[in-house]
Amino acid sequence: SCCQHPLGYPAGSDGFRVFLATPFGYEKDVLDPAIYDQAKDELEKAIQMMLATDEESFRLSKFERQVKSWLQRALADTQRPLNDITVWDVGHSGMAFLKAGIWSLHQKGSTSHQELEKQKAYWRILRYGLKGLEFLDQAVSVPDLAARQCLLKNELDAMKRFLEEEYPVATEVYRDENGSLYVFPDLDWQSEWWTAKTHLDDKPRQDPVSGGLKLADVYGLKPHLEVTPGPYYHRPNRGPQGDLPYIGTQIREWITDPPTAEVHLAAFATTGQKQGELCPYCGVRIIGGGAELVSDGAVELQRYSEQSRQLKMCCPCLKLREGRAADWVKRIAGGDKAYTIWLNEVADVNGRLALVVGRWDVEQFMERMHYPQKGTKRFVILARATFLGDAVPSHGQKLRVGVRRKSVDLDWNAAKQELIGIHEGDRPDIGRFQRDQLSIQLLDKEASTLTATLVELAQEGEELYLYLQKEAAITSRLIPERKVKIFGCDFIVVDKHILRPAGIEAKKKILEVCCWQSDGCTFFLSTIQTIPLTPVVHSESFARLRRVWETTRQFWKEAMYDFQQRSEPSKFRRLELHSREPGDWAANQAYELLLDGAKLSVVWDGERKCFITADNLAYLSQPQQLGEDVQHWLQTHLGQPLSVIQSTGYGSSDKRVGDFTIERAEDVQVKSESNHTPSISILTEPQTFMVLVPAQAALELVRSIKQKYEREMGKVRPRLALHLGVVFAFRRTPLRVILDAGRRMLRVSSPPAVWDVESTATKGGRVAPSYLRGDPHFATWQELVLRRRTDGRRAIWRVPLKMGDGTSDDKWYPLVALEGIAPQRGLAHVKVIQPRDDILHHGIEFIPTTFDFEFLDTGGRRFEIAYDDQGWRRGRLRGRRPYLLDECDVLEDIWRELRCGLTLNQIHILRDTIEAKRVEWGLQGESCPQGQTVFLQFCRDMVAAAAWKPGTRPDTEKLALYAARGWLADAVELFLEILKRNDSQVERGDGDYGLTV
Structure with missing residues (x-):
């Protein structure tokens, strides 16, 4: 361990880098020791200011803000894996x-x-x-x-x-x-x-x-x-x-x-005393009520009462709405381009927006928050056994084998036909036989003796056959049909390397001496696998629990920042609309201007006497709307009165409240041009994330979150599940409908499941995907291809094997639970995990990350978002969802194949024909078992018969399987019908995570 400086930094550490880890094993450089003195001075300054402040003026919250940023960069311990706790924690x-x-x-x-x-x-x-x-x-x-x-x-x-x-x-x-x-x-x-x-x-x-x-x-x-x-x-x-x-x-x-x-009953005290419609915003007071809560003078009271009745809301709700709109007007007037509170600004060029939701399954991680424990070496032993005789063990029965004067108890798993046990100490050297070296005495003139190795015992009926290792020195001396002696008993040579006992005594002797005998069972081990385990202790440190919550909250904030930084240079614009006779419009209220049948959302700036657009001007420029640039249209209609419309709430028609004649329309000035995607952040909490973004940007945000998750949580991915979902909607869809759909989507959960390891490979940083390349944790990494045992779904787990310096091996975080081994008995490091084979195939416990989506073509569609106990969507045609997060790239690959090879009409025909047949035959969700191979063949025929463009014909078998599973239909719905992608340039994913045929 290091000699620690009071702030957690080693004294005199020239060139020594100090890393702060998250509870998930991702390290970042923290306070540079070179500026340690500055940190010390800032802390002492804050403390002295606090001591000099009188009791009445002192604010604990202000003092916390002054010291928190420095103490969060100071480690409580510099030793790994204890460097995930700060002095602040x-x-x-x-x-x-x-x-x-x-x-x-x-x-x-x-x-x-x-x-x-x-x-x-x-x-x-x-x-x-x-x-x-x-x-x-x-x-x-x-x-x-x-x-x-x-x-x-x-x-x-x-x-x-x-x-x-x-x-x-x-x-x-x-x-x-x-x-x-x-x-x-x-x-x-x-x-x-x-x-x-x-x-x-x-x-x-x-x-x-x-x-x-x-x-x-x-x-x-x-x-x-x-x-x-x-x-x-x-x-x-x-x-x-x-x-x-x-x-x-x-x-x-x-x-x-x-x-x-x-x-709070007092808030409802006057509700029943007056006749009228309830305010749709709060549901507490009647429309126009509650003026006494927001105004002191009679004039102000009268204004609030009249205006709230016009807008069909109560006075407190009007004041709150004005407050948010006034803040927006002030910020926009000040040049803040990125800020918005209007759904119409968030909607994309197709008039659609998306609510992206996310949820961490933090509780499952905390149940599995294990850290390595120093102590005895531990190994798990897996073996296949062949039992000889009539005695067969029952499930869970313990059988004992010897290891270097010690014995190991192995539990019999009847379902898997395997023995499994835990050994403490050095790596066990368990032989397949109790004794496999045989001294064979030849019955010739010299009475010579051979030493042979027993490799197999086979029982056929009453006969027992001994198979010897094929060695020329042995096989050349054994002559078929002749007798030899082993352990003083006669054996007959069947073949040059096969013997059989010549009588009952010989058979008993070989079973007694060579085979394992335990609890009435006689057996030998046909296959043995030994896997080292890491002894662990479950951590429930209160400071570490707080660190988990803070890290997951910070993840969402950083993910949104990264997403905005990766956005294309923004073409988003706002206009200021001025008039010689501005009129007396309500300050900070939203209106709509009628432009040749198209509605332009605007907000009145009472101080500067102008309307500010609160709409996506690119959407209004589409052929279905104005068909030309909004500013150009306004410039050609200067001096012409435009109708001003005011929304009067749900259940009633909008009201025309006057005209507005535009003298000039000019761009709103901004402080600086930058990459920017309009968005409205709703929640960035330790477990929950909600943000509204343009529909066309939703998948890019999902991809950005996925890549950050792989990069920073990749070591603990089997224990920390992330669930992402997207709710697509029209820009006029009621917000409460969108939010309710998002809340329903957050109810998904993924129970732990057993996944088989199909392949594993250690790779270098240069071959990592682009979003992982250059990260020191991925200087060396392990790629595991996993298959869920219940349904064959596939995931790729990319595991960083280094710590933040890029050189230290990570011995602490990439640990997984083996099938049938309780975590308390030890976890296996990812480097010792072996691929499944046909003999021993113990899987690993893995909690999958998921991705779901739904398009609210009607408000009632949100009620179809429901999940069963296993995390699957309920409903006949949604049972294939949610997808694994890895499979987002598969959906995009399917769309790329379709769009590059077929016309839009052909895509619709292929999708509609397959889905109509699915409904006609009553197939459920993604199910396509053996009994439904006729439907799979139908999909093959449809894919093969499609008129593919020259050189674009895809893998028919793979695409047909995707079609049978319903993935093709989802890809068409997502990319063509929701996102309206008509271009052929669709980015490929980083790999094929799909189902193999």
């Missing part, structure tokens, strides 16, 4: 327990040293939250969604300030879309803290965008507050009597089971 977790522990002891009245020594500190957990996705997917529009997120965040922030600063008894250790979790003292509910908490609800929320409105007042809901009834201990299985539960386990359970929100 340890310090924050330690202070959370210390603060709450002090309160626990104070509550018990322990003040003297003698009393404190006798007391034990325990902790509880406080949670404050609601079912976030269910709350958010009720949003009617993006401004409404942003308002809901803002108000929920304000509530969580207010509780955090109260618990950490105003009444400092607890520390927030986790937060996501569902709320916050705190390490809380072991306090009684009737304590003074509970009395103090009641004042929190009366405090206004300080947020300029929400205007001081609170979640409970607007939506009639409050986050649920709950404290665990009993105490917990801070270490797993370490209570004083070993009977206290671990606090980390309860936190994990609460994360997966968010609470239901509490109803």
Whole structure:
């Protein structure tokens, strides 16, 4: 180990690189030792400022921000694999327990040293939250969604300030879309803290965008507050009597089971007193109601009441909508090109957008968060046995064989006809026979003796045959039909290398001496395989749990940044529309201008007295819309009045509210031109990801996430599943319909399954795929081709074998569980995994990553997004989904084959004919078993009969199998009907991950 500097950096380490690892084994350079003094100075400066600040002015949150960035770059330990924890992780977790522990002891009245020594500190957990996705997917529009997120965040922030600063008894250790979790003292509910908490609800929320409105007042809901009834201990299985539960386990359970929100009845107090339609945004007040919550003066009250009735919403919802729109106008006027809150801006040139969702299966990873443990060497022994005689073992029966004066117990697996066992110590040298060297005495004049090696025993009826290793010195001396003696018994030479006992005694002798005898069974081992295991320990360190959550959250943020950086130079534009007589339009409100039947979405900038376009101008330029550039069209219609339309909400027609005569239309000025794809980020939480992007950019984002996942999580891929999905929709599809579909898609799960290793190869960095090439972790890597045993689906696992310096071998992370071997008994390093053979074929445990998609041609289509317990889509024609994430490239390869070889009409005919026959014959999903080979032959005939362009005929057998499985239909739906790709230039994937025929 290294001599550590106070910040975790080795002293005097010229040229020494310090790496911080994620809990998934991906290392990055952290603080350069050369600037260590700067880090020390910045920390000391922050501490001195904190000490000099008076109690009233001090803000813990501000102090945390000042020191966090530096402490997150300081390692708590520089030794691998302990370098995945930072000083911030340890310090924050330690202070959370210390603060709450002090309160626990104070509550018990322990003040003297003698009393404190006798007391034990325990902790509880406080949670404050609601079912976030269910709350958010009720949003009617993006401004409404942003308002809901803002108000929920304000509530969580207010509780955090109260618990950490105003009444400092607890520390927030986790937060996501569902709320916050705190390490809380072991306090009684009737304590003074509970009395103090009641004042929190009366405090206004300080947020300029929400205007001081609170979640409970607007939506009639409050986050649920709950404290665990009993105490917990801070270490797993370490209570004083070993009977206290671990606090980390309860936190994990609460994360997966968010609470239901509490109803705030006061918000509904006036609902039944007035007649009218309920506000569709909040469902709490009638349209036009709630003016007293948002205004003080009579004039302002009257304005809100009238305008909210026009827009068919209540006054609080109008104020929140105005706040988000005003923020957008301000940022756009300031030159921020990338920011948007309008679905029409996100939609692509075809008027379609996509909700990309993702979910980590973090809970399954935490159950398998194993780290190598120093100790005895351990091996798993796999063997095929041949039993001689009538005794055959039952399933699970233990049979013993000897290894160098030791014995190994092997368990009989009746289903696989194999023996399996664990050996501790040096690599075992188990022979197939108890004794395989035979001394053969020839009955000739010289009575010479030969030494032969027994290689096989075969029983045919009552006869037993001994097969000897073929050696010239042996076979030349054995003459058929003659007798020889072994162990004093007579044997007859059947062939030059085959003997048989000449009687019962000889047979018994050979079985007794050469074969293994155990528990009444006589056997020898026909095949033996020995695999080294890595002893592991399951880590539930609280600091490491927090590190996992922080890393997965950061992954989503970095993935979106990488996606934007890889985007093509943006052609996205906005226009400012000015008029000599601008009119009196409502500031920051959305309208539509009628342009020859096409509708252009605009927002009124009240300060600069102009409309700003809030639409994808490229879409409006399409032949189905204006058929020409929007700005050009406007320039040719200067001075002509354009009708201004205002949406009046669902269930009623849009209303014409006036005319607008354009004097000039010019581009909105931006600070700088950059790569940019319009997007609206909804969630980037530890487990959940949601973002709205143009439909044509969705698969590129999926590909970007997939590549980052392979690069940074490739070592632990069998344990950390990632589920991605895309919901495609028209730009006019209600937002709540899109969000509901995305929430349904996030319910997918993949149970662990056994996968067989078809092939494995060690490769160098130069032959890695382009997105992995140059990464030091992939200087050497292992490629495993895996096949799921249940359905034959294939995946390629690319495993980096190096650490962040590109030279150190990774001994800690690329570990997998072998079929039938409990992880507690050891995991196998990926380098020792052997491909499946026809004799011994133990698979590995692998949790697959998945990809799903759905196009909402109607709102009701979202109800078809449902999954069974095995993770498959329910429904006759969706059963082939979700796909493995690797298979995204296969779908693109299928489309490339079709588009390069057939016309669009021919593609439609081929797809429709095959799918019509599938429906006619009642075939389910992807099923194409042996009994349905007629359908597979039909697909072969259809593919072969298609009029392929010269030189483009594909592999008929492979494409026919894809067609029979339904993949061809999905490729056509995805690339032609949804994304409208009519070009023949489709990028090939990195490999063929499909099914073999």
